[in-house]
Amino acid sequence: VDLAGEPAQLAALEERYRAARKKAEWEKTTGCQERLQRLANQTMAVVNTQIGLALDLFIREDLLYAPYEAQVRAEVRSPADFGDDRQRRVIGDLLYASWGAEIVYAALSADGAGLTSYGQVHLGLDEVTIAYRAAVLEENSYHFMERHGITPAKPLPLGYLAVWGERGKLAVAKLVDRLQPGLDAQACRTLLLESKGDRRTDLFLEVHIYGSFNYQAVRCVGLPDSSSANLNEVEAIEVKALRERLQAKAVPWREM
Amino acid sequence: VNEAWISARAGYGVVVTHDDYFLLEAENPAPPRECALGQLNNLQALATDVVRIEAGAFPFTLVREVLNTSWRQESALTLVLMALDRQLSIALRAEAAGTASRLLSDEKVRKIVRWRLLGTPLPEVADVEGAPLSTIAADLVSEAVAKRGLVLMANEAWDRSAFQNQLACKLSVEESARLRQACVLQGGFAALLDSLSTRDGVHFRGWLKTVREDAGFFSNSLNLGLLNGWYLEAFGLTLKAVTTRLEDNLKRRTEFRVLLQRVIDSGLSESTRSMDWIRLADRHRFPAWAVECLPDLFVAIDCLSGGFIVVLLWHRLREFLQLYRDSWRERAVLCDGVIVEAEVEESVFDSLQSVIPYLDELRREMPLTKRVEIGLVAEAMGALEVVEDWKKRRQVAARVSERRRDLLSRNGIGVSKAPQTTKTVKHGAGSLY
Numbered sequence: 098v099d100l101a102g103e104p105a106q107l108a109a110l111e112e113r114y115r116a117a118r119k120k121a122e123w124e125k126t127t128g129c130q131e132r133l134q135r136l137a138n139q140t141m142a143v144v145n146t147q148i149g150l151a152l153d154l155f156i157r158e159d160l161l162y163a164p165y166e167a168q169v170r171a172e173v174r175s176p177a178d179f180g181d182d183r184q185r186r187v188i189g190d191l192l193y194a195s196w197g198a199e200i201v202y203a204a205l206s207a208d209g210a211g212l213t214s215y216g217q218v219h220l221g222l223d224e225v226t227i228a229y230r231a232a233v234l235e236e237n238s239y240h241f242m243e244r245h246g247i248t249p250a251k252p253l254p255l256g257y258l259a260v261w262g263e264r265g266k267l268a269v270a271k272l273v274d275r276l277q278p279g280l281d282a283q284a285c286r287t288l289l290l291e292s293k294g295d296r297r298t299d300l301f302l303e304v305h306i307y308g309s310f311n312y313q314a315v316r317c318v319g320l321p322d323s324s325s326a327n328l329n330e331v332e333a334i335e336v337k338a339l340r341e342r343l344q345a346k347a348v349p350w351r352e353m
Numbered sequence: 354v355n356e357a358w359i360s361a362r363a364g365y366g367v368v369v370t371h372d373d374y375f376l377l378e379a380e381n382p383a384p385p386r387e388c389a390l391g392q393l394n395n396l397q398a399l400a401t402d403v404v405r406i407e408a409g410a411f412p413f414t415l416v417r418e419v420l421n422t423s424w425r426q427e428s429a430l431t432l433v434l435m436a437l438d439r440q441l442s443i444a445l446r447a448e449a450a451g452t453a454s455r456l457l458s459d460e461k462v463r464k465i466v467r468w469r470l471l472g473t474p475l476p477e478v479a480d481v482e483g484a485p486l487s488t489i490a491a492d493l494v495s496e497a498v499a500k501r502g503l504v505l506m507a508n509e510a511w512d513r514s515a516f517q518n519q520l521a522c523k524l525s526v527e528e529s530a531r532l533r534q535a536c537v538l539q540g541g542f543a544a545l546l547d548s549l550s551t552r553d554g555v556h557f558r559g560w561l562k563t564v565r566e567d568a569g570f571f572s573n574s575l576n577l578g579l580l581n582g583w584y585l586e587a588f589g590l591t592l593k594a595v596t597t598r599l600e601d602n603l604k605r606r607t608e609f610r611v612l613l614q615r616v617i618d619s620g621l622s623e624s625t626r627s628m629d630w631i632r633l634a635d636r637h638r639f640p641a642w643a644v645e646c647l648p649d650l651f652v653a654i655d656c657l658s659g660g661f662i663v664v665l666l667w668h669r670l671r672e673f674l675q676l677y678r679d680s681w682r683e684r685a686v687l688c689d690g691v692i693v694e695a696e697v698e699e700s701v702f703d704s705l706q707s708v709i710p711y712l713d714e715l716r717r718e719m720p721l722t723k724r725v726e727i728g729l730v731a732e733a734m735g736a737l738e739v740v741e742d743w744k745k746r747r748q749v750a751a752r753v754s755e756r757r758r759d760l761l762s763r764n765g766i767g768v769s770k771a772p773q774t775t776k777t778v779k780h781g782a783g784s785l786y
Contacts, residue, residue: 147363149431150400157436214392216363239389329380330452331428332364337445338435345440 100193101232101258109256114266115275126276130269133276133285137268140289142203142222142231142304142317143211147333148321148328151218151272155312155342162199162220163309192238192253192305195224201309205233205264205302207286209319210353212301213294217327218339219319219353222306226314235271237303266349268302319353355408357416358393360400361427366420367393368408369696377417379424382727384412402427426465429456433466439480447485448542463489465538470497471546472537474504480675503549506612507542510587513594537565552618591635600640610646610717617648626650626761631665635687644691651709653702654694661696667716668693669730670705672739672760676752677701704744708736727764731757 100106121130125221144162146154154160194198203212209221234241235257241247245254259267280288290301321328323336343350357377365380367388375385376392396403404423408416432453436446457463475481475497486494487629497504511533536542544560595612599605617630627649634644644650650667657663663684666674668691674681680698687694697705712733734757741750 147365147400149362149364149427152431153362331432334432334435334445334449334452338438338441338449341441341445 098215106255106258107260110259110263110266110270113256113270117270120273121269121276124276125279126273126278129276129280129285130273132280132282133272133288134205134265136268136282136285137205137289138265140205140207140264141209141224142227142306143206143209143319144201144203144220144222145211145215146218146220146246147216148218148332148339150216151220151318152335152339152342154220154315155339155346155348157248158312161309161311162201163198173237175217184197185200186251192234199307201306202238203304203306204290204292205268205291205304209317209351210290210292212290212299214292217321220315221317221319222310222314223316224261226310227304227306231261232305233261233264233267234303235267237299237301238305264302266298271302312346312348315348318348318350320350322352355410355413357408357413357419358396358403359406359416359420359423360396360403361420361423362402363396364424365396365597367396368413368416369393370408370411375411375413377413377420385478422461425456425459426462426469429453429462430466432456433470433486433494434479436484436486436490437475437481437494439477439478439483443485450485450487450490450626454491457487457489457493463493464540467493467496468537468540468543470494471500471504471543474501474508492771500550502519503546504542506591507545509548509594510591511536511629513587518654535564548619549615552615554619558617585629589633591639592616592643593639596640596643606642606646613646614648628654628665631687631692635692639688641689641691644688645716648713649712650692650716651705657696660699662699663694663696664702665692665694666705667691669726670709672730672734672756673705674701676749676756690752704737704740707740708733711736724764724766727760727766731761731766734760736747
């Protein structure tokens with residue numbers, strides 16, 4: 098959040114946003130741009146996970162959804178193989194230096210649906226619990242690093258990272274080229290997040306949340322249909338159990 | 354070498370090859386599909402049960418086999434616990450129980466679920482009576498319920514040793530985590546509980562033998578010797594914690610003695626001797642009353658040249674040693690003075706050995722107060738007087754008698770007659786009369 102809130106970062110984002118608005122004016126898509134911005138300002142951070150892991154989160158109330166490194170530190174799990182560990186950490190470290198190890202990644206979503214390639218359960222996080230510790234990156238950080246050729250020696254380009262309250266401006270700056278006159282709200286939602294279950298083709302804005310969260314931070318949940326042919330017998334039972342748990346905890350859920 | 358990362362709880366695994374990443378899903382016969390590195394990162398970030406194995410070549414048959422097997426085991430356990438969960442509807446619990454039952458019909462799955470159930474204490478809120486379980490699952494759960502106290506103790510032993518890192522073997526955090534996982538998933542905890550509940554170390558020692566033969570199971574630094582060391586230290590820490598909890602309990606000696614005896618009787622380590630338990634009590638600073646619950650407080654630990662024997666003995670036995678003047682020498686005190694380490698002449702050792710079992714038996718059976726302790730010592734001195742008299746060492750017998758009277762009078766206890774010498778004297782363990 099500190100990085101996203103640096104004056105240079107804020108100024109660069111503001112500059113990109115103004116340029117995007119001008120472009121929208123020229124292309125007569127200002128209405129769409131405003132609709133997109135309104136929608137983006139109402140988005141939530143969504144973390145996707147597997148059914149069993151989501152059930153654990155709501156059964157074991159002391160369980161934290163924690164960054165991998167935090168789990169290792171808390172001795173909840175053993176460290177992974179070093180080679181892979183280094184590879185995994187490099188993205189977070191390039192963005193946030195030593196704080197990279199503390200980041201939980203989520204997708205910005207306008208309707209509570211996240212990236213199914215990461216799991217069939219969508220956990221929509223309560224804004225109150227994350228807004229003060231979340232930043233939004235224009236795209237998947239892997240792709241971002243690759244596209245901008247970022248190395249430890251090369252500084253991060255400015256204007257692509259926003260504090261939570263400025264996510265609407267970032268969305269406009271990113272998506273202005275894809276706006277067309279007459280774009281409806283559903284189309285705007287799809288622009289913000291498009292996932293066909295393949296992580297390589299997922300298009301979204303990535304939310305970086307500092308630290309962990311537990312089930313109390315979950316505002317709403319998206320579940321697969323328990324009669325879906327994509328679920329095996331055990332998963333179908335787990336989905337039903339998850340529904341009953343959510344009901345008991347008064348967490349709203351819906352099938353997606 | 355291709356590597357695979359598998360999480361049974363998540364139900365999928367990722368294979369990392371030189372050029373690519375592949376995703377495999379449990380119970381999904383579709384061929385492995387290419388995926389992004391993010392899949393692996395996601396798996397590592399979310400699942401706490403990730404294991405790594407060698408993957409072999411495409412289509413990674415071994416990975417699929419391991420994933421399916423571990424997923425079935427994990428699912429069976431999850432479903433059994435779901436059937437015990439009173440917060441879920443009866444209909445769903447019954448459905449979970451039915452599916453669990455089908456998975457548990459596989460003997461391998463059943464074995465692992467048993468080990469897992471014995472690896473962690475069953476939640477107190479588990480609704481065992483109301484669980485709509487099949488016979489197979491009900492048997493597993495009943496055993497877990499019956500052994501819950503022991504499971505708690507084994508877990509506490511583990512946690513204390515891991516947390517305080519006071520293991521003789523000094524395991525690293527990673528080794529400690531691996532060892533715990535291994536002990537649960539490979540049946541070590543279950544074997545430990547079998548030994549504790551049957552008071553027979555054969556189960557745990559048998560498990561240690563099995564894992565020792567499995568060359569790839571433990572790294573060089575995590576060998577059998579370390580496990581042996583772990584067990585004694587871990588239970589030392591746990592027993593010490595128990596003494597703290599029992600401190601204000603009027604029946605503390607009785608309760609602690611039962612627990613201690615169970616751990617000792619289980620003979621988990623073949624090499625553990627009476628002196629190891631005394632040293633353990635000293636290392637972990639057992640309170641005096643707990644030290645006095647140890648079954649043997651007169652233990653020979655070494656032979657010296659010149660016919661001297663090094664012994665560890667209860668401090669009250671100094672009363673005896675003082676009868677033999679130059680035939681003994683105190684070397685050290687342990688357990689805050691409750692135990693004395695001394696060198697004694699062989700003849701003195703023989704005399705003491707003939708009466709100590711009698712004293713120990715009384716000591717173990719009685720709730721000790723200082724007055725009772727003195728009474729016990731006096732009683733044993735009476736027995737020693739008989740022994741010395743029987744050995745025709747009249748002078749020593751007279752000194753014992755005098756010392757006994759002095760002991761009683763010093764402590765304001767009425768003098769009783771020494772036992773009659775005409776009665777039969779048995780040597781060695783057991784009663785003298």
